[in-house]
Amino acid sequence: MFGAIAKAVFGSSNDRYVKSLDKVVKQIAAFEPTLEALSDDELVAQTAKFRHLLSEGTSLDDLLPEAFATVREAGKRVLGMRHFDVQMIGGIVHHRGEISEMRTGEGKTLVATLATYLNALEGKGVHVVTVNDYLARRDADWMGQIYRFLGLTVGVIVPNLTEEQRREAYWCDITYATNNELGFDYLRDNMKHERGQMVHRPFNFALIDEVDSILIDEARTPLIISGPTDDKSELYMQVDAVVKQLVPEDYEADEKQKSIVLTEDGVEKVERMFEAAGMLEGSNLYDIENTQVVHHLDQALKAIVMFKRDIDYIVKDEKVVIIDEFTGRMMDGRRWSNGLHQAVEAKEGVKIEPENQTMASITFQNYFRMYPKLAGMTGTAATEAPEFFDIYKMNVVTIPTNVPVQRIDEEDEFYKNTLDKFAAIAKLIRTKYDSGQPVLVGTVSIEKSELLSDFLQKEGVKHNVLNARFHEMEAHIVAQAGRLGAVTIATNMAGRGTDIQLGGNVEFRVEDELKDLAEGPERDSAVARIKAEVAEQKQQVLAAGGLCVIGTERHESRRIDNQLRGRSGRQGDPGLSKFYLCLEDDLLRIFGPDTLFAKMMNNNLADGEAIGSKWLSKAIETAQKKVEARNYDVRKQVVEYDDVMNDQRKVIYEQRADIMDADTVDDVVVDMRNDTVNAIVADACPAGSYPEHWDIEGLKARVQDVLALDLPIEDWLEEDGVDPELIEERLSALADAKMADKIAANDETVWRQVEKSVLLDRLDQHWKEHLATLDALRQVVFLRAYAQKTPINEYKQEAFGLFEKMLEAIREDVTRILTTSELQFSQPAEMDLPELPDFLTGHIDPFFTPEAGSEVSAIPVFGGGGAASAIIDAGVRPGEDPYADQNLNRNAPCPCGSGKKYKHCHGVAG
Structure with a gap:
């Protein structure tokens, strides 16, 4: 009661905050007469003046009143639109890294020009984020007139641009783009092999339009870059035929949780049908041999029972196209993961595309939290204010309307x-x-x-x-x-x-x-x-x-x-x-x-x-609050799990950047070789154990496999005082000597480039496999709750152990390739940086269906300063292609069974 009285007398905290900004608005207004008197050229010169002041140590906050007034004057001259005082308040809120809630029609697009111009003066780049390509283009053209008039450059990122066009757009003072394009470009950048191929530059300031749609509605669905795996279309169709014979009594569906399970009778019925179709190993559906069939069964049940045509998806041009549940738009090119999309394709009788495997992924929460300063604007954010602060540390400020609202909202x-x-x-x-x-x-x-x-x-x-x-x-x-x-x-x-x-x-x-x-x-x-x-x-x-x-x-x-x-x-x-x-x-x-x-x-x-009835309306609002709270829990869960991966992603991406920036990585390679030797010896000769318990045969085999050294380790043991440390020293010395001989026999400049290329290639390959493992772990870790364990803590612990094993595998893999592979050099006609393949991009809901993966084999880059290219492969020689007369597709798997694409294996000769 007292709170209500205080609010009526003094206003809400939001009202008081908005009122406190009136002083700044008056300072802005004070510049208006002076700026109106300037010529166009003099007004344009304001930008150079502001940049000079910044270089001398003036802060953006000090420049704000005059800079905002400059944008207001430019808006009047270029667009015939003058910023209202309430729009100035919105601009101040954006500059402070907060969210402005402004009603529809209050001119949010124009408000964005204020903080965008001010922050672009530093020359570090400003990203204005929109929800679709149309708005990105429209706003870049429309509001871009103000920026260009004032001497700033404007770029726009939309699909189907070349790498060079993207790079040019990102290096403009102001860049308009959709949230998806920004995220996918970041992921693609961290899959490239040369710094010069990357398009992003360091993050600075992002202003997000429809911030609730992007940071709330789409935040539970991570961005995924993927590539195709094996074709299992026949299995999908067989399982689909079985599931379509089930009746509602055979399963239990929970629409709240979007889950569906077979009843006991349903399990028996499915087992009989699978047995008749020859799809079941043994007599029990849930035997370990039938894991894959059960997985496809679960997805087919979801597709047929839970996912409705013209609600969740439409069929267009004989393809299943997902419909965004929040905007009602088609999401062309997006696919559900983990086999769900294929199950829907089987249900609708259209062509079944292969499944995908994760190569890189990130949530919007972790992507946008990389910006040092983040702001947003929307017509509806107040109901989600706690989430904006909890996740992004952004306050929501409700901006009053320029003219009082006259709309009548009926019961x-x-x-x-x-x-x-x-x-x-x-x-x-x-x-x-x-x-x-x-x-x-x-x-x-x-x-x-x-x-x-x-x-x-x-x-x-x-x-x-x-x-x-x-x-x-x-x-x-x-x-x-x-x-x-x-x-x-x-x-x-x-x-x-x-x-x-x-x-x-x-x-x-x-x-x-x-x-x-x-x-x-x-x-x-x-x-x-x-x-x-x-x-x-x-x-x-x-x-x-x-x-x-x-x-x-x-x-x-x-x-x-x-x-x-x-x-x-x-x-x-x-x-x-x-x-x-x-x-x-x-x-x-x-x-x-x-x-x-x-x-x-x-x-x-x-x-x-x-x-x-007001009572009924209140009950509906209560139901909505329940759903909002549940969806918030889902998004928080996504953040918690992705935070674990995000820490690892930062390590890997920073490591990649260091490797790309380094002229040579020989010190890293030597450290990896020494660590690998230590690990091999530690495995065979555990600390504190007796020599008779050491696995000498296993040690010899691994030394032969990893270091290509055939050594008389048994003879070493007959010497007095030989311990694991001495074995490590001898192995390291012999491995170093062998590598020194190999480098001396080749062009050292080219060899250093080969080391760098192999290191990047192995890093990417193992990171990709690690992502797939984490996907699988996240899908099953919830079962630990039955043992009274907290799934997220179990996930963190397991993920850390898996990450350590991945780093160890990278070290051993790099060492094996560099010590055992043969090098043959051929002069290339022209040295070009390799282009990344056209990966699939996905934005799927991991709680509808566990986060998917996608992957194409990482392409190794072997080249040395334009002098020569190195082909690393045991037994493959340029000019020797036993399959040359078979007219094979360059992207098909090589017939030799190496697991590589033909063009990267025997087909390299062509």
Whole structure:
């Protein structure tokens, strides 16, 4: 009670913080008259002046008022847009590394120019992160006019750019890019073999648009770079045929946890069917020999029972395309992992692509935490403020609107079933349509949007449907959703990035209607006509009540509902919002207090009758909070597990960078050889044991295998005083002498390059295998909970041990290759840095399906300063290719059975 009184008298902590920024806003305003008097050239010279002040030790904070005022003046001259005072507050919040929550239509895109310009003055690069390629291009072109006017360079990162184009864009003062492109470029950079191939530069400052979508919604799904493995399409189809014969009584499904298990009867039924198909080893499904079959069975069950067509995915051009559950967009090129995508392909009867294996992965949490300064902006962040602070140490600041909000948010209406609900929605839309009031309807799936479309067709209402099927027309449909009488059905409105302007959007109408009309008087006349029509329609729409937003059901997250609501009432426009719910909605069905809802509504509601109640709305909000808390736990779990891998990833990536930057790595190679010798001797001659217990035969075999030395170690033991340390010294001396002879017999410059190449190659290969092992460990470590052990602690302990073993394996592998391989040199026609293959990129949910992997064999780089290339392989000689007449594919496995690609083995001669 006292807290409420204090808040009413003094304002909330957010209000007080925003009020404290008024002093800075006044300082900014004080520069405005002076800057207005400057010529364009003088205004442009401000950038050089600021950079000079920075070089003399002035801080960015000291420059902020004048720099912000400079951007405001440039915005007026270049775009005809002047930053409001509340937008200046947003800019200050961004510069301080915080998140600004600004309502839809308050001009977040323009706000971003303030902190972006100020931080770009240092020349260290600023990344402006968007949720899709369209927005990255649009904002780079649109806001880029201000930056370029003020003398800064602007780049944009979108798919299908060359490495050189990416490098050039990253080295601009300001770079616009999507979160996925940034993350994948970082991973690809750390798979390259030369520093000159890398495109990123050191991290500095990132400003994230739709920060809740990127750092919350997408944060539980790590980015994965992968490559194909063996083809198992026949097995998928066989398992799919069996699972499709099961009935609901044969399994138990838990929609909350997205899990499904067979009942005892179901297990017996499956065993009989697998036996008949000859797919079962022995009689028990869960024998260790049937592990792979059980795994595919689990994935097929998920695919058939849990994953729904037109909700979780669509089939387009005979391919299964994932639908983003938060934005409703198609995720072309993305695939579920661990065989789930292949199981869905088998279910739909389309071509089954091979599984993938992890080569590199990172979560958005750990990627964005690498930036020394991180800021964000969105229309909906307050409900997730604790998570932003816990994970990213970023505060959320709610920025007041420039004009008071006039939108009316009506109480929710509840119906018995979906058909009653949709019939009521269609009638309301018909009424609004007849009055000319534009309507935006939010649905949660393609299936629901198309069902509502059928209802509207029966009512005779013209409408547009915006979902994954019409992805390309997204911005154009959204932009015109505010026209007189427009009805738009949209599958999730998160991150659409286009304002809905009442009366319509002039720019998009000009682009759509006049694209074939050349510049001239006729086009100018047509543009003037469109502007007049839009202005007239805006007045009519305002008179009709502004944009009406209808939600067909509540989303799991309150933020998504708020994003939909926020489309109405921009910049003080009138508007209306209302949500319709029923007992069949997923949120109520899965998470709601079903018995209470069901009894009350089934017993007291007639068909087609609705009920509205603040108590019911409160119960729905409670259900949403439960789901949000559960999803937060999932994301925290992802962070906890990835933090373990992240520590190891930092070590490996730093090691790679040191190797690439070093002129030679001979000291590292010598240390590795000595450590390997010590390990070999320690294994055969354990400390504190008697000589008669030493494994001398095993020691000789390993010395022969790893060091290519055939030594009379038995004779050494007959000498007095021989102990393990003396054996280590002798082995190290002999191995060093052998390597010195090998180096002397070759060009030392080339040899040093060979050492560097082998080291990078082995590091990549073992890191890739280590990732696969950690994937498998994470999938099974949860079982340790049955033994009263904490899974995350068990994972940390096991992962550390595995990492130590990986480092030991790298040392031994590098030593073996360098001491046992033969070198043959051939003069290359032209020395080029090797290009990385076109890896698969994935962004999958490890808790829907454990994080996948993907991998293509790492390509070794063997070259020496343009002088010669070295081929390391036992028995393969340039010019000797016994398979030359077989017309083999260069990327196919070599027929010799080495496990390498043909072009890297016998095919190297070609």
